[in-house]
Amino acid sequence: MSELTVRAEKLDAADELAAVRGEFVLDEVVYLDGNSLGALPAAVPGRVDDVVRRQWGSLRIRSWDESGWWTAPERIGDRIAPLVGAAAGQIVVGDSTSVNVFKALVGAVRLARLARDGRDEIVVDATTFPTDGYIAESAARLTGCTLRPVTPGQVPGVLSDRTAAVLLNHVDYRTGRLHDLPSLTAAVHAVGAVSVWDLCHSAGALPVGLDRHGVDLAVGCTYKYLNGGPGSPAYLYVRRDLQDRFDSPLPGWNSHAEPFGMRPDYEPAPGALRGRVGTPDILSMLALEAALDVWDGVPIEAVRAKSLALTDFFLECVEEYVPAGLVESLTPVAHEERGSQVALRCADAGDVMKRLIERGVVGDFRHPDVLRFGFTPLYVSFADVERAARVLGQTLGS
Amino acid sequence: MSELTVRAEKLDAADELAAVRGEFVLDEVVYLDGNSLGALPAAVPGRVDDVVRRQWGSLRIRSWDESGWWTAPERIGDRIAPLVGAAAGQIVVGDSTSVNVFKALVGAVRLARLARDGRDEIVVDATTFPTDGYIAESAARLTGCTLRPVTPGQVPGVLSDRTAAVLLNHVDYRTGRLHDLPSLTAAVHAVGAVSVWDLCHSAGALPVGLDRHGVDLAVGCTYKYLNGGPGSPAYLYVRRDLQDRFDSPLPGWNSHAEPFGMRPDYEPAPGALRGRVGTPDILSMLALEAALDVWDGVPIEAVRAKSLALTDFFLECVEEYVPAGLVESLTPVAHEERGSQVALRCADAGDVMKRLIERGVVGDFRHPDVLRFGFTPLYVSFADVERAARVLGQTLGS
Numbered sequence: 001m002s003e004l005t006v007r008a009e010k011l012d013a014a015d016e017l018a019a020v021r022g023e024f025v026l027d028e029v030v031y032l033d034g035n036s037l038g039a040l041p042a043a044v045p046g047r048v049d050d051v052v053r054r055q056w057g058s059l060r061i062r063s064w065d066e067s068g069w070w071t072a073p074e075r076i077g078d079r080i081a082p083l084v085g086a087a088a089g090q091i092v093v094g095d096s097t098s099v100n101v102f103k104a105l106v107g108a109v110r111l112a113r114l115a116r117d118g119r120d121e122i123v124v125d126a127t128t129f130p131t132d133g134y135i136a137e138s139a140a141r142l143t144g145c146t147l148r149p150v151t152p153g154q155v156p157g158v159l160s161d162r163t164a165a166v167l168l169n170h171v172d173y174r175t176g177r178l179h180d181l182p183s184l185t186a187a188v189h190a191v192g193a194v195s196v197w198d199l200c201h202s203a204g205a206l207p208v209g210l211d212r213h214g215v216d217l218a219v220g221c222t223y224k225y226l227n228g229g230p231g232s233p234a235y236l237y238v239r240r241d242l243q244d245r246f247d248s249p250l251p252g253w254n255s256h257a258e259p260f261g262m263r264p265d266y267e268p269a270p271g272a273l274r275g276r277v278g279t280p281d282i283l284s285m286l287a288l289e290a291a292l293d294v295w296d297g298v299p300i301e302a303v304r305a306k307s308l309a310l311t312d313f314f315l316e317c318v319e320e321y322v323p324a325g326l327v328e329s330l331t332p333v334a335h336e337e338r339g340s341q342v343a344l345r346c347a348d349a350g351d352v353m354k355r356l357i358e359r360g361v362v363g364d365f366r367h368p369d370v371l372r373f374g375f376t377p378l379y380v381s382f383a384d385v386e387r388a389a390r391v392l393g394q395t396l397g398s
Numbered sequence: 399m400s401e402l403t404v405r406a407e408k409l410d411a412a413d414e415l416a417a418v419r420g421e422f423v424l425d426e427v428v429y430l431d432g433n434s435l436g437a438l439p440a441a442v443p444g445r446v447d448d449v450v451r452r453q454w455g456s457l458r459i460r461s462w463d464e465s466g467w468w469t470a471p472e473r474i475g476d477r478i479a480p481l482v483g484a485a486a487g488q489i490v491v492g493d494s495t496s497v498n499v500f501k502a503l504v505g506a507v508r509l510a511r512l513a514r515d516g517r518d519e520i521v522v523d524a525t526t527f528p529t530d531g532y533i534a535e536s537a538a539r540l541t542g543c544t545l546r547p548v549t550p551g552q553v554p555g556v557l558s559d560r561t562a563a564v565l566l567n568h569v570d571y572r573t574g575r576l577h578d579l580p581s582l583t584a585a586v587h588a589v590g591a592v593s594v595w596d597l598c599h600s601a602g603a604l605p606v607g608l609d610r611h612g613v614d615l616a617v618g619c620t621y622k623y624l625n626g627g628p629g630s631p632a633y634l635y636v637r638r639d640l641q642d643r644f645d646s647p648l649p650g651w652n653s654h655a656e657p658f659g660m661r662p663d664y665e666p667a668p669g670a671l672r673g674r675v676g677t678p679d680i681l682s683m684l685a686l687e688a689a690l691d692v693w694d695g696v697p698i699e700a701v702r703a704k705s706l707a708l709t710d711f712f713l714e715c716v717e718e719y720v721p722a723g724l725v726e727s728l729t730p731v732a733h734e735e736r737g738s739q740v741a742l743r744c745a746d747a748g749d750v751m752k753r754l755i756e757r758g759v760v761g762d763f764r765h766p767d768v769l770r771f772g773f774t775p776l777y778v779s780f781a782d783v784e785r786a787a788r789v790l791g792q793t794l795g796s
Contacts, residue, residue: 025451025455025456027456031458033458033459036459037454037458037459037462039455039458040450040451040454040455040458044450045447045450045451045455048446048447048450048681049443049446049447052438052442052443052446052627052685053423053438053443055628056435056438056627056628057423057437057438057443058423058425060429060431060435060437060438060760061431061434061435061760061762063628064435064628069628069629095493095494095497095676096493096650096675096676096677096678096679097676097677098648098650098651098652098675098676099493099497099648099650099675099676102647102648106540126662129651129660130651130654130660130661130662130664131650131651131652131676133662133664134649134650134651134654134664135648135649135650137649137664138646138647138648138649142504142540142541142647143540149662174660221677223677229450229454229680229681230453230454230461230462230467230677230679230680230681231467231677231678231679231680231681231683232679232681233679234676248536249500249536249540250496250497250500250533250536251532251533251535251536252494252496252497252529252532252533253496253527253528253529253532254496254529256528256532260765261765262527262528262572262764262765263528264524264528264531264547266528266531266532266535277494277496277497278493278494278495278496278497278529278632279494279495279619279621279628279629280494280629281494281628281629281630281631281679281682282627282628282629282682283446283627283628283629283630283681283682283685284679284680284681284682285629287450287681362458362459364459366660367658367659367660
């Protein structure tokens with residue numbers, strides 16, 4: 001037994017989240033792609049079967065009331081809220097992340113202009129997951145704004161009284177860099193602009209503190225660290241004091257004050273509900289609700305502590321097992337700048353990832369030269385980490 | 399046995415679609431709310447369980463390729479295509495109807511302006527399901543258009559060279575009136591405007607003929623006559639020759655020509671794919687795919703013939719069983735103006751529907767005074783129809 005294997009054993013023995021792993025369906029694979037698609041929580045299949053057979057198959061239309069389908073978007077939003085530091089009543093679940101980015105950005109521009117007309121710039125993280133940039137461009141075009149793509153570090157320098165909205169990622173999807181949400185939000189507010197944060201790569205992996213840091217609007221997906229399943233619905237956070245001014249570009253009937261009044265004139269619902277649009281996709285949404293059960297009694301601070309311990313240990317194991325010079329970490333060493341993944345630059349990364357997967361270590365490849373490993377603290381063990389680094393070393397050394 | 403009971407038996411015996419009923423999970427209830435939420439096809443629970451346990455739980459991230467998740471939106475679109483008279487490659491599934499109305503309407507205005515700049519009116523069916531009107535208002539606001547809500551009959555009279563786009567419902571959700579898609583589309587084209595049809599209440603109930611009638615853009619939900627399940631994803635049709643000019647207001651990464659290139663610049667995919675937005679909700683989408691199996695070998699013309707026979711027979715039974723003057727049909731008598739539902743105006747309709755449901759006849763109530771009965775030809779029998787009218791007569795007569 002190597003020293004690192006022994007260390008892994010000790011770390012797993014001391015892991016206060018170790019028992020949560022039992023709530024997931026896992027196998028002999030080391031699954032480090034939970035930042036793309038979370039593993040299946042064991043409670044989900046039974047719940048989905050009940051939704052399909054009993055709620056749909058037997059109760060049919062009555063389930064909109066009797067099975068709580070109609071209120072699922074806000075009910076499940078309230079389950080996500082504590083994980084991102086939000087009080088209840090500020091999050092609704094539904095639609096894809098892209099669609100929510102659109103609602104949030106157009107809504108943000110409108111909020112900013114309520115306070116001061118003439119604001120005509122949207123600042124966006126140039127290193128963002130591409131969909132955010134594409135949607136930001138569309139939002140800019142439809143609201144008569146100019147799009148300014150800059151790196152997050154450049155954001156404070158380009159803010160001005162022309163800035164309407166700023167769209168930023170909490171964690172960079174490629175490098176795993178964690179951006180400074182409190183100070184960037186404060187900088188956005190200092191010029192009177194509205195902040196929109198994309199939490200796809202941070203929610204469920206680390207404390208976000210939406211309320212505490214005064215974030216205006218936020219969106220995120222639920223199929224990564226929240227384990228909601230493939231394409232499970234995303235969510236939209238609208239801070240409570242902004243809700244009565246939030247003016248959605250997608251005012252579907254589900255966001256109406258009286259949705260069954262079937263009135264030809266639109267009157268937005270109070271509260272977070274005005275972030276809803278059309279009929280919610282119930283199967284995906286209730287699978288997500290079941291998946292969120294794994295969080296009962298799990299403090300997000302404990303998740304963060306384990307996440308950092310996992311990525312620290314992975315970097316240490318890589319240092320030990322991988323011959324020098326073959327990989328270079330793109331992920332910051334400083335804890336305050338690190339999300340819950342490690343990105344390694346590596347020659348022939350696409351081919352290397354294929355070989356890793358063949359050997360039972362699943363991460364993913366990001367064009368052109370990045371091996372990306374995500375560490376979901378709820379089910380990744382230190383033994384997994386040691387094995388992944390060891391197999392990587394063997395693969396690159398052979 | 400009454401004469402109508404005997405007639406129902408004979409009609410059921412001669413029904414060439416009678417066997418399809420066996421492919422649904424049904425019980426002793428007469429379910430006439432399939433125009434709100436279709437009944438559960440028997441193939442769905444097993445398929446969904448496989449998607450959850452094997453595709454997600456075991457294959458995990460590999461399923462995006464190996465289980466065909468990535469291509470589901472266009473693959474399932476091609477399954478819907480023949481039901482609405484479209485050749486393959488013109489429909490993608492995903493998002494809610496409301497979101498698709500938004501894509502289609504903004505896209506329609508842009509298409510119309512490509513041909514002639516300055517068009518600044520969107521004409522919308524004033525009697526539409528409300529969400530279409532709300533979204534049309536938002537699309538008008540964001541594209542600098544004026545919204546003109548008129549009844550479908552008034553549409554030809556208000557069209558002009560200022561008209562950019564016209565949003566119409568194929569079948570009115572409240573009255574069940576079928577609008578004349580071919581002639582209204584031709585009138586829209588005569589002024590150089592772009593037509594958007596909402597097929598929510600016609601797809602799966604009658605032939606639509608999108609290609610044949612030169613419709614430009616169309617949207618529809620899949621949880622009514624297509625039985626896709628609660629909140630199953632909607633679809634967008636973009637006629638083939640318009641696809642390379644279709645300019646979506648929601649250009650998410652799923653509609654990129656090279657989605658995994660992660661390029662900061664947006665380049666739309668060729669074909670119908672550019673109607674996609676974000677990550678598709680796989681559980682809801684693959685439940686829909688399984689639900690569509692019931693259509694194998696079922697010609698939509700046979701469905702239409704049975705639909706008309708069912709609604710004719712229902713009107714006849716109502717005439718026989720319901721004391722004169724207690725209900726008034728809002729649904730046109732002429733076949734060419736009738737969808738697959740019957741709407742009866744009735745005093746205390748909300749209370750009457752509650753009592754019908756207690757007696758095992760499920761329709762729905764539309765504010766303020768409408769009893770709405772939907773007839774899904776795939777699983778509603780003539781015996782169901784006779785019983786529903788008989789129970790209605792007993793309820794109103796008591």
